[in-house]
Amino acid sequence: MASSSADPAVFRARRKAELSPPITPPHSAPNSDNEDEVHADDGIPDDYVQYTLRTQKELPPITWRNFLGELNWVSVIAIIATPIIGVYGAFTTKLCWQTALFSVIYYYITGLGITAGYHRLWAHRSYNASKPLEYILAMAGAGAVEGSIKWWSRGHRAHHRYTDTDLDPYSAHHGLFWSHVGWMIFKPRRKPGVADMSDLNRNPVVRWQHRWYLQLLIVFAFIVPTIVAGLGWGDWRGGYFYAGALRLCFVHHSTFCVNSLAHWLGETPFDDKHTPRDHVITALVTIGEGYHNFHHQFPMDYRNAIKWYQYDPTKWFISVCQKLGLASHLKVFPDNEVKKGQLTMQLKKAREISDELTWPSDSNDLPVISWESFQEQAKDRPLILVSGFIHDVSSFLDEHPGGKHLLKKMIGKDATTAFFGGVYNHSNAAHNLLAMMRVGVLHGGMEIEAEKLAQSVPPSQKLQVLTSTEVNALRAATPL
Numbered sequence: 001m002a003s004s005s006a007d008p009a010v011f012r013a014r015r016k017a018e019l020s021p022p023i024t025p026p027h028s029a030p031n032s033d034n035e036d037e038v039h040a041d042d043g044i045p046d047d048y049v050q051y052t053l054r055t056q057k058e059l060p061p062i063t064w065r066n067f068l069g070e071l072n073w074v075s076v077i078a079i080i081a082t083p084i085i086g087v088y089g090a091f092t093t094k095l096c097w098q099t100a101l102f103s104v105i106y107y108y109i110t111g112l113g114i115t116a117g118y119h120r121l122w123a124h125r126s127y128n129a130s131k132p133l134e135y136i137l138a139m140a141g142a143g144a145v146e147g148s149i150k151w152w153s154r155g156h157r158a159h160h161r162y163t164d165t166d167l168d169p170y171s172a173h174h175g176l177f178w179s180h181v182g183w184m185i186f187k188p189r190r191k192p193g194v195a196d197m198s199d200l201n202r203n204p205v206v207r208w209q210h211r212w213y214l215q216l217l218i219v220f221a222f223i224v225p226t227i228v229a230g231l232g233w234g235d236w237r238g239g240y241f242y243a244g245a246l247r248l249c250f251v252h253h254s255t256f257c258v259n260s261l262a263h264w265l266g267e268t269p270f271d272d273k274h275t276p277r278d279h280v281i282t283a284l285v286t287i288g289e290g291y292h293n294f295h296h297q298f299p300m301d302y303r304n305a306i307k308w309y310q311y312d313p314t315k316w317f318i319s320v321c322q323k324l325g326l327a328s329h330l331k332v333f334p335d336n337e338v339k340k341g342q343l344t345m346q347l348k349k350a351r352e353i354s355d356e357l358t359w360p361s362d363s364n365d366l367p368v369i370s371w372e373s374f375q376e377q378a379k380d381r382p383l384i385l386v387s388g389f390i391h392d393v394s395s396f397l398d399e400h401p402g403g404k405h406l407l408k409k410m411i412g413k414d415a416t417t418a419f420f421g422g423v424y425n426h427s428n429a430a431h432n433l434l435a436m437m438r439v440g441v442l443h444g445g446m447e448i449e450a451e452k453l454a455q456s457v458p459p460s461q462k463l464q465v466l467t468s469t470e471v472n473a474l475r476a477a478t479p480l
């Protein structure tokens with residue numbers, strides 16, 4: 001190596017000297033670096049997932065015989081009674097436009113309580129919120145009736161940490177129904193995998209909401225919408241049924257779709273190791289949580305959608321809160337790393353397409369033929385030499401756009417110069433097709449200068465996708 005700095009030992013020493021101090025956000029949560037703090041995952045075995053799945057007892061599968069005893073009645077009432085009340089109300093109450101508009105607005109307010117509050121703020125800490133914003137989101141989230149922040153975030157952290165395993169409380173591998181509502185209306189088959197909650201356990205707003213959760217739920221799910229519509233435009237009944245019950249049913253299924261639809265419908269542009277997927281329909285029904293493949297790859301990013309035109313009102317809301325001074329330290333994953341994920345998936349797709357195509361024989365797989373033998377064999381069939389390869393053009397004689405006569409003239413000859421511009425500068429497609437007609441390698445014909453050797457590679461093979469194992473095998477096979 002020419003430069004001493006390229007020596008690994010020197011490089012390591014230099015890096016050591018250059019390491020910058022850890023970055024501490026100025027508004028990070030108090031005591032966030034307290035080393036004495038006890039975490040739920042302190043002391044878990046290294047093979048925690050396998051160990052737990054092996055040793056922890058699981059409840060028996062749900063069947064038609066046992067399902068009544070396995071129901072979680074609190075969730076059943078919340079999820080099933082709400083639409084029944086709402087539909088009854090819709091048939092017995094006239095809908096006025098003010099209530100209709102307010103119901104939609106209140107759907108977004110309580111939905112954002114879950115998406116911007118429960119999900120992106122508390123479960124993922126993707127930004128810092130001021131106290132007023134925390135209280136607003138905690139109250140709005142209570143109006144969505146999905147459990148307290150503490151309970152919800154506990155499950156969601158396990159969902160990210162153990163995605164698609166049985167320690168994921170709503171694993172998509174148990175089917176769309178299970179990941180949508182089954183995991184709530186039935187008793188969980190297992191305890192969710194361990195997840196650290198120490199930050200939320202010391203958060204006063206989270207503790208306050210957990211302490212008063214039932215009261216907050218009743219107030220923000222039913223009393224507030226009833227009072228707003230009642231005092232606002234005299235529609236008490238409509239406020240209760242439309243902005244209360246029916247709106248709640250929509251918020252429920254909209255946010256439940258993040259666990260079901262977002263793990264089932266769409267593309268995997270960032271990683272295909274797990275089930276999360278990106279789809280605009282999921283985004284539309286979940287207030288922007290539909291770019292779930294991105295989200296599982298970069299869960300601490302405050303965005304779900306990274307393109308400006310993609311639908312992510314939760315991101316827009318957080319961004320507006322930042323402008324209003326209510327939110328700060330919005331976390332964004334480095335674009336360079338985001339693009340690496342995208343490129344990996346694009347290369348994977350390209351490789352799949354490449355594997356489906358038929359490629360020319362490699363020089364190592366073809367017989368080596370002497371000039372004399374080439375001459376001899378060319379008497380019996382139309383063999384033409386181009387770039388050291390012998391091609392049998394019999395299937396192409398009548399197809400040649402320049403005419404059969406030009407090919408016939410070159411039988412038994414080296415047509416390299418003629419092919420690459422001497423007679424006609426052939427297209428890339430022509431070169432690719434020619435390579436498919438290879439039947440042999442001329443002895444000594446490949447030992448040509450680098451420029452000509454590069455010319456012999458068909459354009460379709462100049463850029464190829466190789467796995468690291470293949471690259472390593474090539475390196476090992478290349479003499480030093």
Ligand SMILES: [Zn+2]
Nearest residue numbers: 258259276292
């Ligand atoms: Zn998910």
Ligand SMILES: [Zn+2]
Nearest residue numbers: 156160295299
């Ligand atoms: Zn998440």
